[in-house]
Amino acid sequence: MSEQYDVIVIGGGAAGLSGALTLARARRRVLVIDGGRPRNAPADGVHNYLGREGTPPGELLSIGRQEIQRYGAEVLEATVNSVHAEGDLFRVDGEHLARRLLVTTGVVDELPDIPGVAEGFGRHVLHCPYCHGWEVRDRPIGIIATSALAGHAAQLWPQWSDDVVLFTNGREIPGVPRKVRIVEGLVAGVDESGVHLRDGTLVPREAVVVQTRPTVRAGFLAGLGLQVADLEMQGEAVATYVPADPAGKTSVPGVWVAGNVADPMGQVIGAAAAGMKAGAMINMDLIAQP
Numbered sequence: 001m002s003e004q005y006d007v008i009v010i011g012g013g014a015a016g017l018s019g020a021l022t023l024a025r026a027r028r029r030v031l032v033i034d035g036g037r038p039r040n041a042p043a044d045g046v047h048n049y050l051g052r053e054g055t056p057p058g059e060l061l062s063i064g065r066q067e068i069q070r071y072g073a074e075v076l077e078a079t080v081n082s083v084h085a086e087g088d089l090f091r092v093d094g095e096h097l098a099r100r101l102l103v104t105t106g107v108v109d110e111l112p113d114i115p116g117v118a119e120g121f122g123r124h125v126l127h128c129p130y131c132h133g134w135e136v137r138d139r140p141i142g143i144i145a146t147s148a149l150a151g152h153a154a155q156l157w158p159q160w161s162d163d164v165v166l167f168t169n170g171r172e173i174p175g176v177p178r179k180v181r182i183v184e185g186l187v188a189g190v191d192e193s194g195v196h197l198r199d200g201t202l203v204p205r206e207a208v209v210v211q212t213r214p215t216v217r218a219g220f221l222a223g224l225g226l227q228v229a230d231l232e233m234q235g236e237a238v239a240t241y242v243p244a245d246p247a248g249k250t251s252v253p254g255v256w257v258a259g260n261v262a263d264p265m266g267q268v269i270g271a272a273a274a275g276m277k278a279g280a281m282i283n284m285d286l287i288a289q290p
Contacts, residue, residue, distance in 0.1 A: 048267055
């Protein structure tokens, strides 16, 4: 016999654990299934999270797990491969049953195909000034244009350093501030010494910024018919997400989303808040439909 839960939370990051905490404190039977691949694993710390500023990502998740288990929520370390509707219930991986689902699997940062980017990502290769700007303040920073978001990055990063260079990398980038130096030409690679151009030029930089393409982990939802949408900027798809209402309710009855899976540009503290809100709405939905 499969065990039945009020809610199965798929994804155990800040959004999932926050939603699970809300539901467990509401005396719901909750199972969190987490594959152990947090987006921010390469980072030294979580930032802009009031009360937990600079906490290592793994430590924050460990604290969260302890908190939800204190209220009776269960945690299963596994990767979900399939979800199907079974009457009024949802069957997860053919084994677990739930009355409601909260999907918080987040996104994967698809990195530009530039040698050295993947190896340095989260250390000297960065993507978000709010996540890493303070740590590289007043240092030479290079921005490599890899998507339509490059102009946005060029406007932001001078807030943290007076020495910012934009590498156009074959793109036309409108709206670049005058204080940002522009270097034309294609990028051949990056390392800790800086940015290497294809013509052999090395431009020394201590930090390099790229634009990633956040892509939702949602393949397992295909059995529910839940659609993934593109987030576009200047006619270019810069991320994907699962559409939902402000509380996280999707087009599939009984399924909610929270965190980066619904808001690919969001921060950790926002994901936690969204998880709490979705958890409260799910509890209300269960009350309304006992």
